[in-house]
Amino acid sequence: MRLSLNQRTTKRWSVAEAVDGCVRHGLEAVGLWREEVAEQGLAESVKLVREAGLRVSSLCRGGFLTAGGLPGEEGRLAFARALDDNRRAIDEAATLGAACLVMVVGGLPGVKPGEPMPPGASRDLAGARERVAEALAELAPYAGQRGVKLALEALHPIYCPDRAVLSTLGQALDLSLPYPEEQVGVVVDTFHVWWDPRLFEDIARAGRRIASYQVCDYLHPLPEDVLLGRGMMGDGVIDFRPITEAVLAAGYTGDVEVEIFNAAVWAADPDEVVATMKARYAGVVLPRP
Amino acid sequence: MRLSLNQRTTKRWSVAEAVDGCVRHGLEAVGLWREEVAEQGLAESVKLVREAGLRVSSLCRGGFLTAGGLPGEEGRLAFARALDDNRRAIDEAATLGAACLVMVVGGLPGVKPGEPMPPGASRDLAGARERVAEALAELAPYAGQRGVKLALEALHPIYCPDRAVLSTLGQALDLSLPYPEEQVGVVVDTFHVWWDPRLFEDIARAGRRIASYQVCDYLHPLPEDVLLGRGMMGDGVIDFRPITEAVLAAGYTGDVEVEIFNAAVWAADPDEVVATMKARYAGVVLPRP
Structure with missing residues (x-):
């Protein structure tokens, strides 16, 4: 299997630096984020990954499709804006030749990621989930025309209020089934699904249908900012090997991205982080030979 | 439907004070905790609830059955100790005439509730779940002989490492099915299952099979101590009515317990807490008339 550096693991690195880092450490693939690609420039980012001979294992991220659940004009405008932004994300993924566009679908309508629930936000979880299905019906054909695969990511239920009303792999999978396999797949991210x-x-x-396999550990206890509870493999509670073996047995042949949001990892020397990541990948993620 | 005060909602109150409070506020049922019952004395607690004419909607709690997953003698002893303690809990529930004994089954072997994962703890989640099934095979007949119903509680996946490897209602239900309905049921606790x-x-x-319906809200964001993220109904993200209606439609006729762990609620005047609880119960939990 093929190890890929999701660039948020080495948050200080630009696209250019992440590409250099991958080459320096002998990695063949990188996962990119739209924000960093925009800073580097899309054309320049394409040039950098092509010249380095890297695969782009994923582009993060599309999604945030649920604000259409707000009432009236506000909801209609928010839904239209979300679709526009996702079409741009699909275009960028196509230009980068990314293996997939990771979709974090959004939380309850009106709740912003990492922020408290404001007055006027919606508690209609079932409705929010319907909005996601409606948006997917718009976006999947658009992605298909551009050769981009949308990868629906189930997030740990702790993120249900503000980041993703997709809470289990099974739910993401069910949502993908009406579409061709090359248009819509699912992410298996160990942090989010290990407990299921x-x-x-x-x-x-x-x-x-597995479009992306992402690995990082689940720290216990989680830090106060729960977004940063993603740890280096081996530092948390997850037994990775059975999950890796199941993903392989399911027929997955793509890259394995390491995506870690973690204050200590971000404070460390990125080259040391990548070296540790390679060692842990071999030590606790890959099946025993 | 019938409102019950779980005594941990008014944490400062002893069993005697909680019983008085229920009577003062016109409630017909109370949910008790083993620790507080032990402080009051079991016989005295029985006397208090009988004289007040209250139902005991549940006794909290049995469980913590997974330490048997530790290797060797340590595991064997831990498993035997857990079974002994659970038999005592069943006896207490029988003496109190509790409608059920709530079972919080325990997390990964060697991880203590609310504490970090120590060296030597186990990452074998599947194994821990098997230990729970094994323990249940021992305890269910014992409970049945004493007329006690074990109520398996699925906890939010955030508690999977340290408190309960039962993470969904469906999983708890599947575990209950081999036993008679009067021996093993499940808890529907809105905080734990709202996202599912x-x-x-x-x-x-x-x-x-629904042995207990417990309500409280899910606060967003959760506080740093995630155990205290249980909020007064209406203060969080949960839309209660559809869940209440589903529980009623499933045939549940028991009490509805309000169980809130929350620093602000615990700091408030318990009588005001109960008054708010009654108002919110009518306002956001019960189906519209």
Whole structure:
């Protein structure tokens, strides 16, 4: 299997620096973020990854499709804006030749990521989930025309209020099934799904729908900012090997991205982080030979 | 439906004070905790609730059955100790005439509630879940002989490392099915299950297996101590009515316990807390008339 550096793991690195880092450490793939690509410039980013001979294992991220659940004109405008932004994300993923566009679908309508629930936000979880399905019906054909695969990411239920109303792999998978496999797939991210009693059943059921396998550990206890609870593999509670073996058995042949949001990892020397990441990948993520 | 005060909502109150409070506020049921019952004395607690004419809607709690997953003698002893303690809890529930004994089954072997993962703890989640099933096979007949119903509680996945490897209602339900309905049921606790995409399907499937319906809100963001993220109904992200309606439609006729762990609620005047609880129960939990 193929190790890929998601550039948020080495947050201080620009696209150019992340590409250099991958080459220096012998990695063949990189996961990019739209914000950093915009800073580097899209054309320049394409040039950098091509000249380095890297695969772009994913582009993060599209999504945030639920604000259409707000009432009236506000909801209609928010839905239209979200679709526009996602079409741009799809275009960028196509230009980069990314293996997929990771979709973080958004939380309850009116709740912003990492912020408290404001007055006027919606508690209609079922409705928010319907908005996601409606948006997908608009975006999947657009992605298909551009050769981009949308990768629906189930997030840990702790993020349900503000980041993703997709909470399990099975739910993401069910949402993907109406579309061709090359248009809509799912992400298996160990941090988000390790606890799920249906995980192994749903990985097998997903099969070739698995568009991305992302690994990082789940720290316990989580830090106060729960977004930063993603740890280096081996530092948390996850037993990775059975999950990796199940993903392989399901037919996944893509890159394995390491995506860590963590204050200590971000404070460390990025080259040391990548070296540790390679060692841990071999030590605790890959199946025993 | 019938409102019950789980005594941890008014944490400062002893059993005697909680019983008085229920009577003063016109409640017909109380949920008790083993620790507070022990402080009051078991016989005295029985006398207090009987004289007040209250139902005991639940006794909290049995469980913590997973330490048997530790290797060797340590695991064997821990498993035996856990079974002994649970038999005592069952005896207490029988003496109190509690409608059920709530079971919080325990997290990864060797991880203590609210504490970091120590060296030597286990990452074998599947194994921990098997230990729970093994313990249940020992305890269910014992409970049945004493007329006590074990109520398996799925906890929010954030508590999977340290408090409960039962993470969804469906998983708890599947675990209960081999036993008679009067021996093993499940808890529907809104805080723990509100996000679950299979919630309504699993409530319907649970039917008369629902042994306890507990309500409190899910605060967003959670406080640093995630145990204290349980809020007064209406203060968080949960839309209660559809869940209450589903629980009723499934055939549940028992008490509805309000169980809130929350620093601000605990700091407030308990009588005001109970008054607010009654108002919110009518205002956001019960179905519209």
